[in-house]
Amino acid sequence: MRRFLPQTLPAWVLLVVITGLLVSQVTTFYLVQRDRAADNDVVELYRLNERAFSFVQLMHNASREERMQLAAGLSNKGNALTVSDEPAVASSIATDDALAELEDILVGRLSKFGVIDARVRRDAAERPAKKPGDPEGDTELGQVERNLSALATNFAASKRLTASIEFADGQWLNFTTPMTPVPPILSLDSTPLSAIVAGLVIIMSIWSLRRLTAPYRALERAVDRISADLRSPPLDETGSREYRSAARALNAMQARLRDYVEDREQLAAALAHDLRTPLTRMRLRLELLGPSKQRAALTHDLADIDQIARSVIDFATFEIAEEKSERIDLGSLASAIADSYETVSFERASASMRGMVCEARPIALRRCITNLVNNAVIYGKRVHLDLRRDESDIVLTIRDEGPGLPPEQFEHVFRPFVRMEGSRSRETGGSGLGLTIARNIARSMGGDVRLSNHPLGGLCAELRLPGVASSG
Template identity: 40%
Template sequence: MTGPPWLRDTIARRFALTIIVVIGLVFALANGAALLAGDWVRPSARGMGLVDRINDIVLLLEAVPPAGRQVAAAAVADGSFRVDVQAPGSAGAVSLDAAAHRQPPQPEVFAPEHGRQRLVLRLAGGSATTADRSVLDTGVGAGPGSYVLAVEVQDGGWVVFTAPTRFWGLDQKARNGIKLAVLTLTVIGISVAAAYQLSRPIRRFTEAVRRFGNDPRAAALPVAGPVELREAVRAFNAMQAKIQAFVSDRTAMLAAISHDLRTPLTKIRLRGEFIEDDDQRARLFRDVDDMQAMVDSALAFFRDDLQDEEVTTFDFPELLRTIADDYADQGHPVAYDGLDNLVHRGKPFALKRAFTNLVDNAVKYGHAPELELRCREDTVVVAVRDSGPGIPTTAFEEVFAPFYRLERSRNRATGGVGLGLTSARSVIQGHGGSITLHNRESGGLELRVTLPA
């Protein structure tokens, strides 16, 4: 896509849009939570019943003679607020009366009753004017941050209620804690969702690379995502196509060479019939048979590599029991221990060839072969054991090399041509698995195959 950089679907643009969306959602959710929880977090004085309580106190003090009002006020006060009385005509009463006329109506406080005036002031953050501050200093003595409610009584005096802090509803620390918790949870939730969304194309690309590493015939990755990632995917697909073509051509060429070797081997055998020395003729035929076996094994290996079997579901334990039964029919019993049923997804014929090669090694080079199948979390583990002599740890990796044999004589009576483990590992790695070797403490060798569940 061509056009201005800010219109192109780039990683930088996605990050910028994500940050903008996160900030907007954080503010929206925080304000929404504050509105929804307003009555619970910061209820009004009327909603908490304070207005009715104050009204009852005012009515009580009006019924008391002026001389005894201060004593009565001290008696009705509690630890949350203080009650003071300003006598009619006093300096405090005159100042409060003037301040009440300057102040607009307060919706939080009950409406005037019986001609009473109401004065609501709060000394916090400059919310009170200079004149109102002087009134409070003169008539009340309230400190900064205080909440003040002054109510005029019928004889012209005033009853002043003073609270140093807002004691109704949650306190400031609790409100700040709730706001911080809401913001934190919102940021974490949106950030996790945004990070997951942004990293999804990269995860797909990583999975495609891993899949290609296990299976060179894997399908090409769809071109999607931001511009930078799409360019990387195109380059990866081009590289994958070239590697697949190279591997396919090489395999086809080697298979053709192995096939063409059959003709000269047949001619050598025919010419060997004219050798008069029986001993020399027998040696030549043995060598021809060994070469023929190597050619046949190589052809089978390359033919399997060229085949593209469809992935399907199958019963894994049944596949292993079939291999054990086949060897039992040949007079080589193979014990099976493990799960009775396990539905697995893969290429059953290829896996059967691979495990047949592993069991074949256990039969040829050891005795009392065993098969074990276990499922561990997200993996399937198959163990092929024998009670033979084992192999040196230095040869654990070498035995997987093509045509490698621990027994160097190349005598077919003591083993194959050295392609069994190579072919088995190729199939297992093509399924995203691995194969490792371990010498058993009780004697013998264990080949452990791990496959994705």
């Protein structure tokens, strides 16, 4: 059920607006139709009361035969009028309170004319069969005549009120009054206009919501941009007061984060750089010592410390270094890096890699690919590269022939100083920063690095970067 519900704030607001519009319109139509029906019923009772008064006033002094003649002369197809010894309304009990009250009113008003009883009944509508040649369907008639004909047809098919009024001599006056039909709120003429108005309201609501939520969509994009690059341009602090406050807070947060990260990066780089001087002095002093196992062990330890210092400097300074982005042929760059390793090869011909162009910082991208390839060579011996295009992205796959990794370790190994020797054998150890630097570089360029196990064995590192159209 939840998947059918809106997933965004504008969609929810639009759903609320449309639902509210529909509910208010339906409620309004219902109330108007109900009030019109109630008012129309009161008018029809008034019409019957007046007709009864007119007929009784005309006939009360006439003889029985004269009444019958008058009734025959006044009766017509739409308004039947008869005088007889039996009432047309057989039941003396009214079907509702309104009719019962009307009967009392008639008796009280007409008693001075010798009326002793009155009965009123509601009759259901009976639509007469349409006869050929009816004026309503004649296109040669004028508009007024067609309207009158349609109204007569509606009256003929409408509900009726039948009244029976008893004179003092026992004779009954029976007549029928057709009730005025209540037209529907929506008709063929009004429906298009109502639909147009509702459509305009919905369109204006959509436009207004897009205008109102546009700044917040910009905030969302800015947060995504900041998560990939802390040095992205700050937001413009213009617009509504709420948006200006949110943009100002976001810009301040970005500035504080950038200062915090830069301070830590510069501190790490300075510490690693300062280690190089005592390491150099220690290396020179070791050269003065004679050959021994202790000297060999210390030399190996110094080499490890120097490697760690270099990795820390690389990790801390790759974001600080100012380098402009350029268009780079990823296939040529990957081939040049692969040529530096004897155990690295491409699975496809070089011709299929043409046109794989991305926009990135050249030195940083080379470091990213080198770290991934070097990691695969150390832990997986032979390495296979593959370059392909996935929609708008360029994907470089680096697959080794090692034992792979448990899936739960795929994200863990990207953390700084995490080594994989616990799950994969190796001859030499690294600093645990190679994959961290590679992913940080890829994400700063709008891409990413992900790991997976290959079905044939070995670990796959997938470098995905946004592609651009080749200038050639």
